[in-house]
Amino acid sequence: MKVKKVKRVTPKLTIWDALYIPAILTGLSVTFRHLFKKHITLEYPDEKWFPPPGHRGAIRLNRDELGREKCVACEMCATACPAHAISMQGGAAPWDDREKYPVWYKIDMLRCILCGMCEEACPEDAIELTEIYDFADYTRESLIWDKERLLKNYDLTKDGNYYKRQLEESKKR
Amino acid sequence: MTNTGNVILDIVIIVVKIAVILGVNMLILTYLTLAERRVSAFMQDRLGPNRVGPMGLFQPFADGVKFITKEDIIPANADKLIYLVAPVLVFFSALVTYAVIPVGPTFSAWGQRFQMSIANLNVGILYIFALTSFVVYGVALAGWSSNSKYPLMGGLRSSAQMISYELSMGLSIIGLLMIVGSLRLSAIVDYQTHLLWGFLPRWLVILQPLGFLIFLVAAFAETNRLPFDMPEAEPELVGGYHTEYGSMKFALFFMGEYAGLITSSALITTLFFGGWDFPWVNESALGIWGVLLGIIAFSAKVGFFLFFYLWVRWTVPRFRFDQLMKLGWKYLLPLALANILITALVMLALV
Numbered sequence: 436m437k438v439k440k441v442k443r444v445t446p447k448l449t450i451w452d453a454l455y456i457p458a459i460l461t462g463l464s465v466t467f468r469h470l471f472k473k474h475i476t477l478e479y480p481d482e483k484w485f486p487p488p489g490h491r492g493a494i495r496l497n498r499d500e501l502g503r504e505k506c507v508a509c510e511m512c513a514t515a516c517p518a519h520a521i522s523m524q525g526g527a528a529p530w531d532d533r534e535k536y537p538v539w540y541k542i543d544m545l546r547c548i549l550c551g552m553c554e555e556a557c558p559e560d561a562i563e564l565t566e567i568y569d570f571a572d573y574t575r576e577s578l579i580w581d582k583e584r585l586l587k588n589y590d591l592t593k594d595g596n597y598y599k600r601q602l603e604e605s606k607k608r
Numbered sequence: 609m610t611n612t613g614n615v616i617l618d619i620v621i622i623v624v625k626i627a628v629i630l631g632v633n634m635l636i637l638t639y640l641t642l643a644e645r646r647v648s649a650f651m652q653d654r655l656g657p658n659r660v661g662p663m664g665l666f667q668p669f670a671d672g673v674k675f676i677t678k679e680d681i682i683p684a685n686a687d688k689l690i691y692l693v694a695p696v697l698v699f700f701s702a703l704v705t706y707a708v709i710p711v712g713p714t715f716s717a718w719g720q721r722f723q724m725s726i727a728n729l730n731v732g733i734l735y736i737f738a739l740t741s742f743v744v745y746g747v748a749l750a751g752w753s754s755n756s757k758y759p760l761m762g763g764l765r766s767s768a769q770m771i772s773y774e775l776s777m778g779l780s781i782i783g784l785l786m787i788v789g790s791l792r793l794s795a796i797v798d799y800q801t802h803l804l805w806g807f808l809p810r811w812l813v814i815l816q817p818l819g820f821l822i823f824l825v826a827a828f829a830e831t832n833r834l835p836f837d838m839p840e841a842e843p844e845l846v847g848g849y850h851t852e853y854g855s856m857k858f859a860l861f862f863m864g865e866y867a868g869l870i871t872s873s874a875l876i877t878t879l880f881f882g883g884w885d886f887p888w889v890n891e892s893a894l895g896i897w898g899v900l901l902g903i904i905a906f907s908a909k910v911g912f913f914l915f916f917y918l919w920v921r922w923t924v925p926r927f928r929f930d931q932l933m934k935l936g937w938k939y940l941l942p943l944a945l946a947n948i949l950i951t952a953l954v955m956l957a958l959v
Contacts, residue, residue, distance in 0.1 A: 459923065459924060462923040462924065463919060463920070463923050465923070466651045466919060466922050466923045467919065469650070469651050469652070469653060470647070470650045470651055472653050473653070474649075474650070474653050474654060474655050475653050475654070476653075476654050476655040478655070
């Protein structure tokens with residue numbers, strides 16, 4: 436086997452380059468230009484970040500036109516969930532248009548990895564991920580979301596303007 | 609009787625001068641810490657501290673309160689006396705150098721001549737050089753007395769660095785002193801108030817460009833600023849010589865560094881950029897307005913160099929220690945010597 440010899444070439448500096456002063460001056464002009472550039476700092480929480488469409492944030496349970504939960508307790512989401520965050524109990528629906536509904540429905544947001552598999556699995560489009568990203572809380576119990584909490588998420592995010600509304604409210608205050 | 613009256617008047621004038629210059633310097637120093645953070649933030653497209661007071665203007669006071677209320681810690685194995693004296697030494701020597709720098713033209717009023725500097729020493733430059741090299745004791749002693757490896761390394765490095773660059777710094781202004789023929793700072797400024805060939809201000813940066821460049825680089829090294837902040841190179845030495853210092857003792861080092869910045873900016877201005885001279889204007893003829901104009905011109909120039917220090921910090925990366933030594937001994941020192949030679953030859957030719 437032939438061994439290929441690679442010559443390392445150190446680029447020769449001209450006197451102009453070796454002085455370093457031109458390079459330093461170029462550098463100075465770059466940093467000076469940056470003085471007047473737009474800052475990229477986001478002054479959270481005075482300003483809010485608007486997530487792009489399709490952002491996978493907090494989970495919601497959708498309502499139908501009559502304001503009832505769409506969910507039919509088929510447990511597809513719970514099966515699809517890789518983190519085993521979803522649990523529910525189905526029961527006979529009090530309405531005529533479906534057989535089952537979730538008596539209780541819980542998502543452990545401490546386990547949830549926001550992967551969106553539940554949304555993919557759901558045959559009824561009943562569960563979706565929303566734009567809400569700031570749902571930190573103080574206790575573990577409060578992060579196990581029940582049906583009411585998830586339906587409230589739907590009410591908050593159905594118009595897709597959650598953070599714009601928050602910003603306006605904080606300005607009013 | 610009149611004699612003692614004069615002495616008392618002199619003392620009062622000097623005390624007032626000290627109070628004013630010290631007060632103004634402390635104020636600039638305080639806000640320089642804020643400026644450093646804000647300017648560096650802007651250069652990185654960030655915002656910097658802007659929440660304490662309007663535009664973050666009260667931030668330095670918040671910092672001060674934080675420093676004062678922090679727990680005062682002395683390491684168990686530190687050499688206590690030296691450990692306590694070191695920051696004082698740094699801050700003291702950085703502050704006292706202002707005494708000889710003239711901030712405006714001399715003016716006469718009420719039969720008195722007022723010097724716009726605390727002391728108009730005839731060996732002003734020597735005084736400044738003697739006291740700025742005092743900083744090296746503070747830094748080296750801080751490193752030694754902490755009894756900890758990184759501070760020791762930082763202290764040693766800084767003494768090596770400062771001693772090396774002190775040489776080039778001293779030699780770089782010899783040419784300047786040969787032209788002016790005086791060590792008195794007010795005489796150096798007076799020399800620069802005249803015009804060169806009738807239209808250029810006779811600032812020594814024009815007569816001594818090489819000397820200025822060497823002095824500038826050496827001044828950066830003397831003040832331990834980037835790109836020469838070897839003594840406190842964070843990635844290598846944790847915090848360098850002040851690693852073991854906390855609360856107000858650290859604040860003294862911190863303020864000492866900024867006081868050093870102001871000193872060297874004022875010194876560069878005085879030596880090379882005409883001090884309080886506003887070009888094409890004869891301040892001495894304008895009386896009190898001339899003094900005011902002079903002080904404004906001086907402040908503007910010093911302000912520019914303070915900004916320049918911050919500006920360079922975010923432009924030029926830190927030198928390696930061997931590169932630093934090579935630059936100091938193999939390039940700056942011979943260049944400074946050559947500068948003296950060239951100046952001497954030109955002066956001979958002109959005479």
